[in-house]
Amino acid sequence: MASIYAFILRFLLFIFLQVFVFNQLEINPYIHIMVSPLYIMLLPFDMSVIRLMVVSFFLGISIDLFSNTFGLHASSLVFLAYIRPIVFRWFAPRDGYDTIKTPSIFDMGNRWFLYVFGILLILHHLWFFTMESFSLAELLLILQKTFPSALLSFAVCIILQTLFLKKSK
Amino acid sequence: MQNLIAFIQKLRVFFVFLFLQIITFTAYISFMTVPKSSYFTTASYFSGTLFEIRHAVTKHFNLEENNHNLQLENIRLRSQVPAYLYEAGRDSIIHLDSNYHQQYQYVPATIINSTTTKRNNFFTLNAGSVHGIHKGLGVFSSNGIVGIIHACSEHFSLVKSVLTSDINIDVMIEGNGAFGLLKWNGENPNKGQISGITNDIKIPINSNVVTRGGSGIFPRGLNVGKVTEVESVEGKSVWRIEIQFSEKYAVLENTYIIKNLFMNEMTALQTKNQGY
Numbered sequence: 530m531a532s533i534y535a536f537i538l539r540f541l542l543f544i545f546l547q548v549f550v551f552n553q554l555e556i557n558p559y560i561h562i563m564v565s566p567l568y569i570m571l572l573p574f575d576m577s578v579i580r581l582m583v584v585s586f587f588l589g590i591s592i593d594l595f596s597n598t599f600g601l602h603a604s605s606l607v608f609l610a611y612i613r614p615i616v617f618r619w620f621a622p623r624d625g626y627d628t629i630k631t632p633s634i635f636d637m638g639n640r641w642f643l644y645v646f647g648i649l650l651i652l653h654h655l656w657f658f659t660m661e662s663f664s665l666a667e668l669l670l671i672l673q674k675t676f677p678s679a680l681l682s683f684a685v686c687i688i689l690q691t692l693f694l695k696k697s698k
Numbered sequence: 699m700q701n702l703i704a705f706i707q708k709l710r711v712f713f714v715f716l717f718l719q720i721i722t723f724t725a726y727i728s729f730m731t732v733p734k735s736s737y738f739t740t741a742s743y744f745s746g747t748l749f750e751i752r753h754a755v756t757k758h759f760n761l762e763e764n765n766h767n768l769q770l771e772n773i774r775l776r777s778q779v780p781a782y783l784y785e786a787g788r789d790s791i792i793h794l795d796s797n798y799h800q801q802y803q804y805v806p807a808t809i810i811n812s813t814t815t816k817r818n819n820f821f822t823l824n825a826g827s828v829h830g831i832h833k834g835l836g837v838f839s840s841n842g843i844v845g846i847i848h849a850c851s852e853h854f855s856l857v858k859s860v861l862t863s864d865i866n867i868d869v870m871i872e873g874n875g876a877f878g879l880l881k882w883n884g885e886n887p888n889k890g891q892i893s894g895i896t897n898d899i900k901i902p903i904n905s906n907v908v909t910r911g912g913s914g915i916f917p918r919g920l921n922v923g924k925v926t927e928v929e930s931v932e933g934k935s936v937w938r939i940e941i942q943f944s945e946k947y948a949v950l951e952n953t954y955i956i957k958n959l960f961m962n963e964m965t966a967l968q969t970k971n972q973g974y
Contacts (some may be wrong), residue, residue, distance in 0.1 A: 549752065553724065555815040555948070558885055564730045579749045586718050596812070599729035599738060600722035607722070611715045644964035660726065660818040662863070662884070670884055 536572075540588060543568040547602075548595040551685070561678045565602060566653050567686040569609050569696075570646055575628045581610035598661075605657040609638060609649055620645050634687060635696040645685060654668070654679045702901075720951065729849075730818070733833075736851040740822040742809055744856035747823055750809040753810040755778060760949040768952060771840035802917055803957040805829050807837075807855070814887040815949045819861040821845065825955060826853040836956045842951050843909060843920055844944035855955075860922075861887055861947060863915045868913060869922050872906035874899060878939070880922065887947055892939040899937075907941050914964045918957065921945075 532552040543565055565669050589603025596602070602635070620641055623645045632634040632645070658678075706713070729738055736742050740749055776782060807825035814821035825831055827850055836858050837844040845859035847866070856864065861882050869892060870877035895901065905925050911918030926938035958964070 532825070535932055552813065555813060558815040558817075558887065561816065579714050582714055586722075589722070594738065594742070595740060597740050597818075597822075597969035598726075598816075603717060604726070605721035607715065608719045611711070658817070664863075667884070 533634050534600075534630070538592040539568060539571075543588065544591050544595075545621050546643075546689075547592050552596050555591075559674050559677050560681055561674065562682050562685055563657070563660075563678070564682065564685055564689060565589070565606060566646075566650055567613055567689060568622065569606055569613065570634075570649065574626045574630070574632060577612050578611065579611060585610040593694055601657055601660050604660055605653050608656045612652060613649060616645055616648050619632065631694075634690050635694060646686070650683055650686075651675065651679045654682070667681075733849040733856075736849040736854070737851055738854060739856045740820070741826070741849055741854040742849050743851055743853070746822060746824075746851065746882065748808070750824060752828035753808075753824075755784040757808075757951065758934070760951060763946075763949055764951045767840045801958065801960055803830075803959060805831060805955040807831075807953050807955055807959070809857075809951050809953060810820055810854075812859075812947070812950070815885045818879060819887075819947075821849065821857040821859050823855045823857060823953065823954075823955070824853070826850050826855050828852055829955075830957070831855050831955055833916065837951045837953050838916065838920055838956060839945055842943060844920055844945065844947070844950065846915060847955065857953075859947065860890060860943070867922075868910045869907050870910040871895070871901055871925065871953050872908050872919075873902070873904075878911070878912045889926070890941050890943055891897045892941060893936065894935050895939060896935050897930055897937050898935075901925060901937060901939060902912060903928065906911055914958050917958075946950055 541604065545629050547563065547565050551564055553607075554562060565588060568588060572581060575636065585606035588599070589606040591599075592602040593600055617632070632642075634642040654675045655671070656676045662671050699874045718851040725738065725840060728734070733739070739747060749821065754866060805825055807829075809821045809822040809823040810824050813819045821837075821844065831847060831850050833847055835847045837847065841858060845857040845862075845865065847855050847859040860867065863882060865880060865882060867880045868877060870878045875893045876899045878892040878966070881893050883889040883891055892907065903925055907922040907925060909916040909918060909920040909922060921944045923941040925939060926942045927938075929938045929940075931938050
C-alpha cells in the first residue's frame with residue numbers, strides 16, 4: 530500500500546504549502562490563495578463521501594491550527610468534499626469514471642478539469658469568505674474576494690500539478 | 699420505525715456533513731468571541747514554536763524600518779525627559795515624586811507571526827502567561843495601537859489586532875473630544891473606520907485620532923491614526939469617518955503589552971454602580 534504513504538506525505542506537504550507559503554503571501558485583501566482544495570480534488574474517484582469529508586476535516590483543522598482561522602478551512606473543505614461527488618456526476622463520461630485514473634488535469638483532460646475544479650473551487654472560496662465575513666452586509670466584499678482568489682488559486686493548483694504529478698498509466 | 703431507519707441511512711452523508719459543519723461552526727464562533735484556551739491558535743506551544751523558528755529567519759527583513767521607528771520613538775521620549783529640558787521657571791514648580799503613582803506596566807514583545815490581508819487578522823507574540831500576560835490586555839507599538847490580547851499560552855499570546863471586524867476600541871478625535879468605536883471593514887490594512895460620531899460635531903480632516911481610555915485597557919491619548927475622510931450617511935445622523943492608521947501593520951515587529959494596575963479597581967467600581 531505505497532499509495533497510502535504517498536497520500537499522507539502529500540497531506541503534510543499541502544499543510545506546509547498552505548501555512549508557510551500561501552498564507553504568508555499577502556498581496557492584497559482580495560487575494561487569498563488556497564491550495565488545499567487540490568488535495569481533496571486529487572483523492573481517488575472511488576473514495577466514499579464520508580471518508581472524503583473526514584479527511585477534509587482533518588486537513589482543514591491542521592491548517593486552521595496554524596492560521597488563526599478557528600475552523601474556517603475545515604468547514605469549507607468539508608463542504609468541498611460534500612459537493613465533489615455531485616459535481617463529478619454532472620460531468621461524468623458516458624460510461625462512468627475509470628477508477629484507475631485520478632481526477633487530475635493529466636488524466637481527465639484540460640476541459641473536464643477546468644469545469645469541475647473551477648466550479649468546486651469557486652464554491653469552496655465562496656463558502657470560506659462568507660463564513661469568514663459572517664455578515665451579508667459584506668456580500669460585495671465577499672464576491673470581490675471570491676473571484677480573484679479562486680482564479681489565482683486555480684492557476685497555482687495547475688502549476689502544482691505540473692510540478693508534482695505525472696499521467697497515470 | 700423501519701421507514702425512519704431507511705430515511706436516516708439515505709441521509710447519512712448529509713448528517714455527517716451537518717455534524718462536521720456544526721463542530722467547525724461552534725469552534726469558529728467560540729474562538730472568535732471568547733476563546734477558552736490557546737490550543738486551537740498559533741499561540742499554542744506547538745505552532746508558536748514553529749513560527750518562532752520561521753521568525754528567526756524572517757526577522758531581519760524589515761530591520762531597518764523597525765530600527766528607524768524605535769529611534770524616532772526614543773527621540774520623542776527623550777525630548778520629554780526633564781533632565782534634557784531647559785528649566786524656564788526656576789523654583790516655581792516643585793515636582794514631588796509622591797504625587798505620581800505608576801498606573802501602567804509594560805512588557806515588550808515581538809510579533810512572530812501576523813497576517814494583514816485576511817478578514818480577521820491575528821498576531822502572535824512571543825510573550826505569554828509566564829510574563830504576566832493574560833486575556834484582555836492592550837498591545838501597542840511605537841506609532842500606534844495594535845490590538846488586544848485574545849488568548850495566551852505559557853510562552854506565546856495571540857493578539858486580536860485592529861484589523862478585525864469587531865475590534866471596537868473606543869477612540870476619540872483629538873481636539874474636540876468626539877468619541878466613537880474603531881472598526882475595520884476588511885478592505886485596506888492601512889485604513890480604519892470610526893462609527894458612532896454624530897454629525898452635529900464638526901470633524902476637521904487630518905485631525906489626530908487617539909485612544910479614549912474609557913475601558914481602561916489603553917491609557918488616554920495613544921496614537922491611532924489621522925482622519926482622511928468624513929462623509930455623511932444617508933438617513934442617519936452619524937458620520938462615516940475614514941482614518942489612516944499611524945502604524946504600518948504589515949512590517950510591524952516590536953510591540954509593548956500594557957497592563958493597567960488600577961484595572962481591578964476600575965471594573966469593580968463600574969460593576970458595582972451598574973444600573974444607576
